[in-house]
Amino acid sequence: MVTVPYGRGAGHFIAGESNFWRSRQHETLASGSVGVAGTVLGRVTTGGKVVPHAPGASDGSQNAMGILFDDADATTEDRRVVVLARDFEADGKALTWANGITNPQKNTAIAALAALGIVVR
Numbered sequence: 001m002v003t004v005p006y007g008r009g010a011g012h013f014i015a016g017e018s019n020f021w022r023s024r025q026h027e028t029l030a031s032g033s034v035g036v037a038g039t040v041l042g043r044v045t046t047g048g049k050v051v052p053h054a055p056g057a058s059d060g061s062q063n064a065m066g067i068l069f070d071d072a073d074a075t076t077e078d079r080r081v082v083v084l085a086r087d088f089e090a091d092g093k094a095l096t097w098a099n100g101i102t103n104p105q106k107n108t109a110i111a112a113l114a115a116l117g118i119v120v121r
Contacts, residue, residue: 010070013038013094023088039068055105064109087117
């Protein structure tokens with residue numbers, strides 16, 4: 001089970017979103033992954049599943065592709081999740097990044113998100 005700090009929950013990081021949930025899409029969180037709402041995600045090239053963004057990886061997950069809407073635990077099996085993937089604004093202070101991410105890696109991820117219409121403020 002994922003423990004969430006007080007005041008955090010589904011969508012807490014959203015500063016603005018497109019009408020009619022156009023910003024959201026369903027994805028498959030790969031088995032072995034866990035994320036809290038606001039986790040920056042990457043997509044593994046082989047299989048197309050999403051995992052927490054891993055800037056040092058070379059499997060596709062080093063490229064930020066969206067932000068997890070709600071807490072999700074896929075420790076033992078794949079899990080269907082909602083991802084904010086386009087046209088919205090996120091509170092950068094409320095996002096969850098990979099442990100040990102450097103400022104240059106974070107800036108690269110923010111630029112990748114911006115190319116999708118995701119503005120990190």
